[in-house]
Amino acid sequence: MKSCAWLILICAVTITLTPLDHSAAQERVSSVVGAVTEIDKANRKVMLQTEAGLVLSIQTSDDTVCLRLPAGERTLSKATAIKFDEIAISDRVLAHGTRSDQTFLAQRLIVMPLAEVARKREHDLDEWKRRGIGGIVREVNAQTGEIIVELRSPNPGSRIPIETSKANFRRYIAGSLRFEDARASKIDEVRVGDQLRALGNQNTDGNQFVAEQIISGAFKTIGVTVTDVDPVKELIHATTLDQKKPITISINNDSVLRRISSPLAAAIAQRAKGETGKSTPPPPAPKATSPVIDVQQMIDTLPAISLNDIKSGDVLAVTGAIESDEAHLVAIKVAAGVDLVLKALAPPPGKPQVVRLSAGLPTVFDFSVIPIN
Numbered sequence: 595m596k597s598c599a600w601l602i603l604i605c606a607v608t609i610t611l612t613p614l615d616h617s618a619a620q621e622r623v624s625s626v627v628g629a630v631t632e633i634d635k636a637n638r639k640v641m642l643q644t645e646a647g648l649v650l651s652i653q654t655s656d657d658t659v660c661l662r663l664p665a666g667e668r669t670l671s672k673a674t675a676i677k678f679d680e681i682a683i684s685d686r687v688l689a690h691g692t693r694s695d696q697t698f699l700a701q702r703l704i705v706m707p708l709a710e711v712a713r714k715r716e717h718d719l720d721e722w723k724r725r726g727i728g729g730i731v732r733e734v735n736a737q738t739g740e741i742i743v744e745l746r747s748p749n750p751g752s753r754i755p756i757e758t759s760k761a762n763f764r765r766y767i768a769g770s771l772r773f774e775d776a777r778a779s780k781i782d783e784v785r786v787g788d789q790l791r792a793l794g795n796q797n798t799d800g801n802q803f804v805a806e807q808i809i810s811g812a813f814k815t816i817g818v819t820v821t822d823v824d825p826v827k828e829l830i831h832a833t834t835l836d837q838k839k840p841i842t843i844s845i846n847n848d849s850v851l852r853r854i855s856s857p858l859a860a861a862i863a864q865r866a867k868g869e870t871g872k873s874t875p876p877p878p879a880p881k882a883t884s885p886v887i888d889v890q891q892m893i894d895t896l897p898a899i900s901l902n903d904i905k906s907g908d909v910l911a912v913t914g915a916i917e918s919d920e921a922h923l924v925a926i927k928v929a930a931g932v933d934l935v936l937k938a939l940a941p942p943p944g945k946p947q948v949v950r951l952s953a954g955l956p957t958v959f960d961f962s963v964i965p966i967n
Contacts, residue, residue: 625690626650626698630683638678642687642698652689652698654678659702664710676705684708721793727754727803728791731810736781741808743790756792756803766811768915769924770848776809788812812916816923817932817954818843820908825901830925832910835954843912844924845901852896853903854931862889863938866949866956889958893929909933911959929959 628642628650638654654660660681661673681687685707691700706714732753733742739759745752758781765779784790789812794805817835824831830843845851854862904910913927932955939949939956949956 623691624693625688626652626693627686627688630681630685630687633681633683635679640681640687642689650693650698652687652700652703654700654703658691658700661702661704663704663706670704673704681705682707686711722791725795726791726793727756728789729754731784731786731788731790734781734784734786739781741781741784741790743792754803755801756790756794756805756808757797758805758808761792761794761805761808764807764809766809766915768917769844769846769926771926772848773809779810784808784810785812813913813926814916815911815913815927815953815955815959816841817959818910818912820904820906820910822906823901823904828901830901830904830910830928835909836951840921842922843910843914843928844922845928846924849925849928851899851901851904851925851928851930852893853899854893854929854934855896856934858892858896859931859934860938861892862935862956862958865889866935866939866958893927899930904928904930909936911955932959 626642626644628644628648630640631643631649632641634640638658640652640654642650642652644650658678660676660678661670662676662680663670663673667673681703685705687706688704689698689700690702690704691698693699727743727745729743729745731741732744733740735741739757741756741758742753743756745754763779763781763783764773764776765783766776770776788810790808790810792803792805793807794803796802797804818830818832818841819835820830820832821840822831823829828845830845832841832843833839834841908930909932911927911929911932912923912925914923914925917923935956939947941947951957952960
């Protein structure tokens with residue numbers, strides 16, 4: 595799980611601001627979070643790059659309050675005042691003020707130095723490993739605030755009710771599994787079949803998980819055949835395996851690309867056949883781990899490749915967030931070499947296909963993309 599330091603900060607810190615005068619009120623009051631890329635000490639300006647890639651000029655004045663926040667703090671109770679000159683390149687900054695075009699006039703800057711960001715990230719990762727669960731949503735009751743999740747690990751198939759009345763909800767956006775990119779959400783947006791991750795604790799009876807934070811998303815994995823690659827625009831043009839419809843796949847900095855090797859293709863084919871009971875058992879796998887996660891983990895151990903390694907004619911399994919535009923998908927995961935798997939699964943001439951396919955792929959490619967403990 596990516597660091598959620600700044601989302602927690604924005605959601606949990608109550609900031610009391612100096613009232614704006616009438617002219618300032620005409621401008622848009624907002625907050626912005628980003629990493630410092632440039633500092634102009636003479637003019638008291640910093641350039642911030644947001645997670646979305648936008649670059650903003652942050653103008654400060656003698657009245658701007660600058661605070662340093664220690665790692666792990668969720669309120670400003672332990673924040674300390676600093677001077678503008680103490681801000682450094684790569685520091686993370688939450689700025690609050692008024693925005694006009696590409697210029698932002700800051701009333702307050704909350705600074706988390708780079709070392710503190712790294713320390714907070716490690717803290718958050720440890721928290722989610724120790725107190726997090728993940729799985730597939732099977733039931734949602736918005737009236738009672740309860741969500742039933744089928745755990746993907748360590749006991750596949752087991753279900754647990756999650757109590758959400760005090761939980762902070764987030765929703766993944768297209769093309770990103772960064773917690774800090776996720777937008778604010780609510781239980782009404784959670785759907786059966788969504789992937790969900792929750793941070794919290796079991797109740798005293800051990801029959802319910804009481805969530806403090808919940809992040810969810812709707813994802814799909816499809817099979818495509820590449821028709822063209824545009825490395826400059828970072829686009830893959832392809833047709834879907836099942837319906838032969840054209841689709842454009844966007845690659846970004848968070849997209850992970852790998853290529854399935856021949857030995858792994860044979861192992862995946864065995865796994866898929868093993869699910870139907872039509873062949874010998876699949877290769878040994880860790881106990882209490884579902885076949886879906888097995889295949890995902892197999893592919894995740896492969897070396898990463900670049901977009902330049904993808905060629906016309908390649909058959910890919912592409913995972914991304916479900917969007918309204920079915921002709922476009924922002925890739926989170928891309929696995930090339932799927933043609934080797936399909937070849938290994940092809941039945942003899944005159945025989946029917948015994949392995950169930952979904953979107954042109956064996957169902958073992960129905961990847962989980964939210965991290966699993």
